[in-house]
Amino acid sequence: MKTVASFKIQYSQYLDAEGKLTQNKLPRFAENRDELLKMYRMMSFVRVFDTKAVALQRTGQLGTYASCLGHEATHVGIGAAMQPEDAFFPMYREYGAQFWRGVKPHEVLLFWGGDERGSNFSGPQHDFAWAVPIATQCHHAAGAAMAFKLRKEKRAAVSVIGDGGTSQGDFYESLNAAGAWRLPAVFVVSNNMWAISVPLSAQTACETLAQKAIAAGIEGVQVDGNDIIAVRDIMEYSLDKARSGKGPTLVEALTYRISDHTTADDASRYRNKEEVEEAKRREPLIRIRKYLTDIGAWDQKKEDKLLAECAEQVDTEVKLYKDAGKPPLESMFDHMFANLPEGLIAQREAAAEEGRQHG
Secondary structure, X not given: OOOOXXXXXXXXXXXXXXXXXXXXXXXXXXHOHHHHHHHHHHHHHHHHHHHHHHHHHHOOOOOOOOOOOOOHHHHHHHHHHOOOOOEEEOOOOOHHHHHHOOOOXXXXXXXXXXXXXHHOOOOOOOOOOOOOOOOHHHHHHHHHHHHHHHHOOOOXXXXXXXXXXXXXXXXXHHHHHHHHHOOOEEEEEEEOOEEOOEEHHHHOOOOOOHHHHHHHOOEEEEEEOOOHHHHHHHHHHHHHHHHOOOOOEEEEEEOOOOOOOOOOOOHHHOOOHHHHHHHHHOOHHHHHHHHHHHOXXXXXXXXXXXXXXXXXXXXXXXXXXHXXXXXXXXXXXXXXXXXXXXXXXXXXXXXXXXXXXOO
C-alpha cells in the first residue's frame, strides 16, 4: 500500500503557564501594551461578573447560570479578533466575546433570569442569541457564511462549541458544508475537557479535536486557550483567511472548566480535586497578569483599582437587572410565532390568568 494523503495539526502558544514567552516574536497587536491591558481588563471584568452571577443564583435571584470561569482568554480573544460586521454564534457561556462586542452584562442576567428581553441585547444586531441546544449554532453560522459568500460581503461567521458538542451530527454537517462550499466561517471548539460529567477521553478517540476538520477538507489548528495572545492571533489569522475567500478554519482552544458545568451541576461528583487545582495553576488571568507585571505594565496597586472598578460596574449592572422587573407570565409566548396557533392562544390566556391570580 502507499500513502495517498497525510495531515498535521499545528499548535500555537505565546505565553506558558508562568507568563513567560515561548516565542521570540509577538503578533503586532501584542506589542501594544494598551491593547494587552484592554484585553486583561475585560478578562478581569468577566471574572468579577461571573462570580457575582453565581452568587445571585445561589441566593435565588437568578435562574440556572452557566459559569465561564477559566474560559476568559478564549472568549475575549475571540471577541477582540472579530470585526463589527462579522457575525457571532455563541453557545451559552461566551460572555467575554459578547461584552467585547457590546452586549451589556444586565442583558445576560435577564436571559438567565428567564426574561426574553435579555435576548434583545445591545451590540451587533446580526449576532445570534445564546444557543442551549447543542451544535445548532454551527448550522446557523454555516448558513450565515453562505449568505455572506453569495452577497460577496467580506464578512465571517464565528461559532463556538464545547468538546462534547463535537460529537453532534450538526457539528459535522456544518463543517462539511463549510468545506464543500468554501464558506467564510470559523468554528471554535472551546475544549474545556468535560462535556458536563463526560471526560474528553470518553468522548473521542482522536488525539486532537482540531483534526476533525480533516474529513471536511478544511484547516484545523490547536491553540492554548488560556493564552489570550495566542487565541487572538489564531483568530485574526482564521478570520482574515475567511474574509479573503480562502475558506473556513476549525480552531480547537485548549482550556479548562474550573467551575461546575452550570449552577445545576456539582462537578465534585465526577472530577477529582487534584485535577481542578492543577488547572487553576494554568488558568488564563494568572499568566497574562504575570507577563504584564514582568514588562512593567502592571502592579498590585493597579490590580486593586481595577477590581474595585469592576465590582462597582457589576453592581450597577445588577441593579439594572433587578430594576427591570419581571415580565408578564404570558410574555413567554410572544416571540414564538408571528401568528400564534389557536392551541397556544388558549395557553397564553391561561398563563395570563394565572399571572393575575398570583400577582
